[in-house]
Amino acid sequence: MFINKPEIIEQYITGKLTGEELIQFQNELHKDPILQSEVALQKEIIHSVQQFRKLQLKQRMDNIAVSAGNSYTGLKVAASIVLAGLVTFGVFNYNLQQKVENFNNQSITPINNQKNEQTDNLDSSPEIAKSNSAESLTNKESLKPVTNVIKPKELSIKNSESTVIATVPNADYHNGDEHLIKDGNVTLPKGELAQGNGDHTLKAEVIVDDLDKSRFHYKYFSGKLFLYGEFANPYELLEWNSAEGKKLFLKYNSEYYKIKDNQMEPIKLEKIMDKKLLNELRQISK
Amino acid sequence: MRLFNSISDEEILVRIRQGDEKVVDHLYKKHYKMMVNHIMKNSGTEDEAKDIYQEAIVVVWQKAASGNLTLTSKISTYLFSICQNLWRKELERKSRLSNEESDAAESVDDDLKERTAIMNQCIMELGETCRKILTYYYFEDMSMNDIAELMGFANADTAKTKKYKCKLELDKIVKSKYSVGDFLD
Structure with a gap:
């Protein structure tokens, strides 16, 4: 039932699913290996997008010339x-x-x-x-x-x-x-x-x-x-x-x-x- | 145009919510020496210190962008406490690592790196608009209203529709490189 509801899967992964719907989702997840696979895939995709953005920001900082001013670091x-x-x-x-x-x-x-x-x-x-x-x-x-x-x-x-x-x-x-x-x-x-x-x-x-x-x-x-x-x-x-x-x-x-x-x-x-x-x-x- | 040197902490938060990445440059340069030297004095190399400090800035950026940051102290104090926490965790991680067999960890690490590289490639295959919408939504945790404003869309509904389509596209790209079962381990 939930496998065709990507928005619910996403709410579950991002912790936004609550109440009765969360309980129903958990029950189905427990029994349905296809839903388990989809949840695992979606988790990884969302996590990857988050990491990608983090990396973008860090690369921006890498391009800024800064120095701690100590020569012993290296x-x-x-x-x-x-x-x-x-x-x-x-x-x-x-x-x-x-x-x-x-x-x-x-x-x-x-x-x-x-x-x-x-x-x-x-x-x-x-x-x-x-x-x-x-x-x-x-x-x-x-x-x-x-x-x-x-x-x-x-x-x-x-x-x-x-x-x-x-x-x-x-x-x-x-x-x-x-x-x-x-x-x-x-x-x-x-x-x-x-x-x-x-x-x-x-x-x-x-x-x-x-x-x-x-x-x-x-x-x-x-x-x-x-x-x-x-x-x-x-x-x-x-x-x-x-x-x-x-x-x-x-x-x-x-x-x-x-x-x-x-x-x-x-x-x-x-x-x-x-x-x-x-x-x-x-x-x-x- | 006001110089960044004179902007207040509150204005920094506002600019982050507006997606102004120049704030990152400003914050990074302004406190670099103090934060990095502090970590270096606590057994860190400059590379490690830099990495921790960058992570701390990312935390501030992410919280401020989502509107979940209410400052109860100066940004520099907040940054400093994040750096301290992150560095403590890193020291604990290193200490754990030195006590473990490293072979197994190394092979898991290699797998993870390879997967991360493939996932990054999938994200890079998206158009820039989709990439921005998805990162604003999943990383910055921005509302559809904020995304619509930043991206110049008519309204939140347009942003929502676009986000939905972009996500479908990303799913399609990822599934073309993996089978769904690959994610169950």
Whole structure:
């Protein structure tokens, strides 16, 4: 009876349903699995809209230049990262040669399709450097390059604090038309990164828009990183898995930049200044 | 035009109810140092402090936008108390986390992130008008009258109809990516 009454379902979820109607709703909900599913779905949708709005407001604040005026902050950040335990990096090199003349979000779908078609042509057995410490985290099956221009090989680095896995695609982009979207003159995928068991690898697609070369911005959500600006030189993406969650960094022209997830509006790339964090990043990415 | 520096707390609340997001910029800048330094002095990093402070501003925004905020103190005092509460909760959460096995939590976290990303994508697929109506309704908890005024609709009934259609559209987009059963776990 209530399944066809979305407004009542919504009132129930938002706590606005009261009295006899609430009791009737609860009784039916208890017995009807279809209504249970619908309530669960609607809860998630409403919650997602709320979170989305919250994120919009927070992103607005992220774009405001402010400072607490203390230089030791960054060191604390770095220290907390170092203490976080297992650290895993995916390092990805891209050599950008193609120019983007236009860009829009709609262009993403054809890129994905294209990549899937290309997957079969790839070398699906990345070279794996011998390292006992890395065996538990990686295997050949877990790394599948997804474009025909990137041929990943895998390195493992052991240091006293943590095991580091670095996937280093030998990216050498072709100038061919295969990276251009038909009607948008868009380049593209600088590579989807190694797909693995999902625990230690990054599933990011990088799209560069160099229409405005004076920009140096990014946005990052749903596993897609959009870079705005010239980006004429090779860059690397570093993913750091820590107990505090995944952290993503961009290395470009020997500088490092933090990439925030769920950044849906373009935001300027800000250089990481903290020396300790920089040292960590340099050590891992060299 | 009056400078933000000179506006009163009451006027800030009024502007929030009018959906004037510049108030967010003003509030954020004005109290940033004090709030963030306070958290940093209590074992927080600047990133953590910033996040907590932003959450606190969002709370003020949300309550004021819905008309549910009656100030009994200055906004800065209110913000400060929210920051303190949020930071205390965060410290408790971190302490719990360090005592637990992190593997299971991490995998749940990954699932949640993936789902959040997909849901955000669904919301982004809506037109801007629909996105605004739904966020004003579900997050700011605004009345249909307020939404009609903000969006320039003829009246509350128009806002209600539009909200209904936008919600149907969002449901359709989400259901095209998930089956309903996916939400039962």
